[in-house]
Amino acid sequence: MSSSSVEDIPEQCRDLFTQDGVLLKACMGRSISDLNSIGMLCIVQNTDSSKCIEWRPNDLITIDSDTQDQEWAVVNTIGRRQRTLSGNMTSDYAAARARIIRIPIRDLKTFKCSRNNQQMQFSTKPGVWHNTFYFQHGNAEIFVSNLKNHVKTAKTRHDRNTYVVVEPNLESQELNRSFAELDIFTENTTDVVWNFVSNFKQRPYATTMEAFSKLNDIVYYGNETMNGKRDVSEEVADLLTKSMSALEDATSVTRSDEYEVINVKPTLPPRPCIPRGTPLSTEKWEGLHDTEGRITEVEGVKQLIFRGSLVEKDVNRTDRTHPFFAGDNNPNLIVLQDILMTYVMYNFDLGYVQGMSDILAPLLLLLGNEVDSFWCFVGFMDKIASNFDMDQAGMKQQLLNLQLLLTFASPELARHVASKDSGNMYFCFRWLLVWFKREFSHADIMR
Amino acid sequence: MNAAPSGTNNFKVVLLGEGCVGKTSILLRYIEDRFNDKHLTTLQATFLNKKLNINGKRINLSIWDTAGQEKFHALGPIYYRNSNGAILVYDITDEESFGKVKNWVKELKKMLGSDIVLVIAGNKIDLEHERMVPLEEAETYAEMVGAKHFYTSAKLNQGVEELFLELTREMAERFERNSQAENNRSARVLVVDDETPTQSSCCSGNRST
Numbered sequence: 277m278s279s280s281s282v283e284d285i286p287e288q289c290r291d292l293f294t295q296d297g298v299l300l301k302a303c304m305g306r307s308i309s310d311l312n313s314i315g316m317l318c319i320v321q322n323t324d325s326s327k328c329i330e331w332r333p334n335d336l337i338t339i340d341s342d343t344q345d346q347e348w349a350v351v352n353t354i355g356r357r358q359r360t361l362s363g364n365m366t367s368d369y370a371a372a373r374a375r376i377i378r379i380p381i382r383d384l385k386t387f388k389c390s391r392n393n394q395q396m397q398f399s400t401k402p403g404v405w406h407n408t409f410y411f412q413h414g415n416a417e418i419f420v421s422n423l424k425n426h427v428k429t430a431k432t433r434h435d436r437n438t439y440v441v442v443e444p445n446l447e448s449q450e451l452n453r454s455f456a457e458l459d460i461f462t463e464n465t466t467d468v469v470w471n472f473v474s475n476f477k478q479r480p481y482a483t484t485m486e487a488f489s490k491l492n493d494i495v496y497y498g499n500e501t502m503n504g505k506r507d508v509s510e511e512v513a514d515l516l517t518k519s520m521s522a523l524e525d526a527t528s529v530t531r532s533d534e535y536e537v538i539n540v541k542p543t544l545p546p547r548p549c550i551p552r553g554t555p556l557s558t559e560k561w562e563g564l565h566d567t568e569g570r571i572t573e574v575e576g577v578k579q580l581i582f583r584g585s586l587v588e589k590d591v592n593r594t595d596r597t598h599p600f601f602a603g604d605n606n607p608n609l610i611v612l613q614d615i616l617m618t619y620v621m622y623n624f625d626l627g628y629v630q631g632m633s634d635i636l637a638p639l640l641l642l643l644g645n646e647v648d649s650f651w652c653f654v655g656f657m658d659k660i661a662s663n664f665d666m667d668q669a670g671m672k673q674q675l676l677n678l679q680l681l682l683t684f685a686s687p688e689l690a691r692h693v694a695s696k697d698s699g700n701m702y703f704c705f706r707w708l709l710v711w712f713k714r715e716f717s718h719a720d721i722m723r
Numbered sequence: 724m725n726a727a728p729s730g731t732n733n734f735k736v737v738l739l740g741e742g743c744v745g746k747t748s749i750l751l752r753y754i755e756d757r758f759n760d761k762h763l764t765t766l767q768a769t770f771l772n773k774k775l776n777i778n779g780k781r782i783n784l785s786i787w788d789t790a791g792q793e794k795f796h797a798l799g800p801i802y803y804r805n806s807n808g809a810i811l812v813y814d815i816t817d818e819e820s821f822g823k824v825k826n827w828v829k830e831l832k833k834m835l836g837s838d839i840v841l842v843i844a845g846n847k848i849d850l851e852h853e854r855m856v857p858l859e860e861a862e863t864y865a866e867m868v869g870a871k872h873f874y875t876s877a878k879l880n881q882g883v884e885e886l887f888l889e890l891t892r893e894m895a896e897r898f899e900r901n902s903q904a905e906n907n908r909s910a911r912v913l914v915v916d917d918e919t920p921t922q923s924s925c926c927s928g929n930r931s932t
Contacts, residue, residue: 390851390858397852405852434818435857585817586792589743596761630742630764630792668797702801706767714766 292327293422294318295415300331301395302408303377317396317409317419319381319426327381327426329398331409377407381426385546388438393417402546440546587616587628594633598718600641612640615650622654629664632657634710638721663709674708675701731781734894737803739827740812741820742791745846748877749812750788753887758878765790768802775891782891793823803831807894808840810886811870813861815845816853821861828868840893841870844886849876 298317300306315333322328383400390397393416397405411419420439429439591613595601601608615636620628635656640649662670679701683690693699706714713721738746747765751757754771765788773784787802789795803809811827813820824843831839843865845856865872871889875882 390854408852434855436859437857586742590764593743593761593764627794629794630790631766633764634766664794666794666797668795700801702767702798705798709766714763 289323289328290321292319292321292426293419295411295419295422296334297412298331299410299412300333300377300407301410302405304404304406306377313375314412319422329379329381329384329423331377331407333375379407384427384441386432386438386440387420387423387429388435389416389420390437396420586630587613587620587633590630590633591616595637595641595718598637598641601637608640611646611649612636615640615646615653618650619653619657623657623661626657626661626664631664631710634713635660638713638718642722660711671705671708675704678704678708731783732895732898733783733785734807734891734898735785735787735805736808736810736890736894737787737789737806738810738812739789739799739803740791741793741814741817741823744791744812744814744817744820745875745877746791746810746812747788749810749844749846749875749883749886750786752877752880752883754786756880758880760878768798773887777888777891777895780895782895784887784891799827799830800834803835803839806835806839807898808842808890810842810844810890812844812846813856814847815856815861815874816847816850818855821845821856825864828870832868840890840897841868842886842890842893843870843872844875844882845872846875846877848874848881849878 294316295318296316297314299314300311302311313333315331318330318332320328320330379398379400384398385402386399388397388399388405389395392414394411394414396409396411396416396419398407398409399405409416424439428442430442432438432440591609594612601612612633616628616632619632636649636653639652639656640646643649643652657664663674664670679690679699682693682701690699693701738750740746742764747762748758748760750771751759751762754773768787768789770785770787773786775782775784787806789802790798809827809831811824813824828841828843831841843861845861862872871893873882873886873889875886877883
């Protein structure tokens, strides 16, 4: 933070915040050799005032400290430092440089802090976590609180650990830039103080807490990583710089946006997209409306939508050892699923019940045609629908009959079964439910 | 709670949870240390045995695996009655399955009171990036109902051993406590023939808690 000649050197970045002991656990498009290496996670500001989250492998830092200024070795320094790509760099260095991961903050959409502050994930596109970092010291919350100084975030409703970046606001970026040009925290200290005061008036609690949290972070972070190597005055200097820069950011954001916008803007958090198949087609949906376009069975529709996922899950584990259904992306699985989903619509009251896929699979295998298989399945289900009734009455009646038969045919066995607490014959449940389909070999079933 | 004459404790454990959350996979991992992501849907309860020796105490676990889908819910009581412990499994990528765990907890508490040791397992942590059930919510809930919470991955063999060990330890502890406190308990618990397959509902409430 002391170097004043830094402005003259091209391609310089300023580290706003750094935290070491951070492992790269996952990164899209990275070779495996890069993963699990330890490094430093930083927030850096480029010359054009745009900011980045940057991860640097530790070996890079070592190389750099050997060849460049000593400041690199001081991992925790918050301030300006130069980074140039001049000709005297070794090829090792260049290779290491290539391993740096940068996430422009303006692209950041969501981030998540999980596993007791041991893990952070970043996403620049909804539904995909591009980078996963592991914090050795379990102190990811420090990074989160620092990151929050640079982006406006909102917590998602269903997960308190996931933050959605509310705005990559160009206006505030512009303002940040002009603030940076003012170089407010080295020269215009009075301005900062004034900003603090005005900010304090507007929202005293938040401003105070923000400032305190900054102080707290530094103290905590300093203890955690520096093992007391730094002298006190340096730490205090950092503290001041940091709390000021935090103020700078807070102020600019507030000014650009009148700060209430967060609450007003109804930004839906991007949900991770979990593939659930396509259980509800347009035609099916239309079919659910009555003549006036109302949906008559709301609960039924809800169930239908949820069931979709179970059908898919079960289809993916039905007779997969048979060549007809084996292998990934087997088109016959889609047919199997489509027939079942059609049946769910066809027999809305019954819906999908586990076991149905077992009954359908041999039919499809035999007929090899979606339409024929569907109608055969319908016919078969008419026969055995009571097996799948919610109250299980059909199954219970059958089991009772079976027990009667057994008592008649082999009283001794019936007594033995009863003595083993199995007089209810529930051990035969599956036999009857899917007509022994699971009990015999495939060849025997097809006979 | 049956104490065999040899000094071996027999405990019955039941695995409950929505369809396709990984009940069978957890059990297979624990008993046979294998994993198959294409194994068949469980359509009827089956059970497997596990013999443990904890601090010189021999324990026999009969672990019941059940069919998960809501439609088979009516079968639940057949398997959870007389159980010393229940493992309630949900899939961390499926919010609905966590809701199902809550239903099971409610039902078990109502039917068995504090006779049963509950543990909750958030399975499929290998799919952490698709997590839909917030960590904190699950843990807070488990604490509230007095259940231990575990994160498991049957696929990667994470947390499974710990889950069963903790459950067994807890069951043994409770068994010790109860057998010391009251000797007529076993007689009460053994009266179970009041439920026949003809009964239409599991929740008819004929059992006082």
